[in-house]
Amino acid sequence: MQKRPYFRNSITELEAIYSLNASDRSILILLSKELMHRNTPKAKALLQKVDKSLIGDGPVSPPTPSIPRKIEPDASARVAIECGHCGESNFVSVLPDIVQHLSCAHCRTSYEALYKHGVMRSKFAQKPANSSSGIPPWVWVLLAAAAVAAIYVFK
Numbered sequence: 001m002q003k004r005p006y007f008r009n010s011i012t013e014l015e016a017i018y019s020l021n022a023s024d025r026s027i028l029i030l031l032s033k034e035l036m037h038r039n040t041p042k043a044k045a046l047l048q049k050v051d052k053s054l055i056g057d058g059p060v061s062p063p064t065p066s067i068p069r070k071i072e073p074d075a076s077a078r079v080a081i082e083c084g085h086c087g088e089s090n091f092v093s094v095l096p097d098i099v100q101h102l103s104c105a106h107c108r109t110s111y112e113a114l115y116k117h118g119v120m121r122s123k124f125a126q127k128p129a130n131s132s133s134g135i136p137p138w139v140w141v142l143l144a145a146a147a148v149a150a151i152y153v154f155k
């Protein structure tokens, strides 16, 4: 249930409430929530002022700790994958269960990266110019192990 104590107040009244309570964080938060429901230019201008006061950029310095932010650890998680050809590290975003078609930033070798069950697997395309022998399977095991290690290093 959302409380909107200022639901019935006009924008002029809200402006007055702001100027009288510019140092009261709890009121500023309520004002900010109320103003988000309004679309008039005046309301938007006041919302900016209220938000500025809330983040400490306004006329008052808020003594209370800042609003806790929702942290999503996996949103920016990246893993280093060593290129199968030039050995340089490429940083790949962790997108669980999604096959990413990428290419090495250094030698342009294309590769696929798949993050599954907590492990980043990579498969590098073989260069046509290379010898037919290709890369032995143990290299892939090594690369997967390196990627897993990198998760903990870059966390």
Ligand SMILES: [Zn+2]
Pocket (backbone or CB within 6 Å): 083, 084, 085, 086, 087, 088, 104, 105, 106, 107, 108, 109
């Ligand atoms: Zn490379």
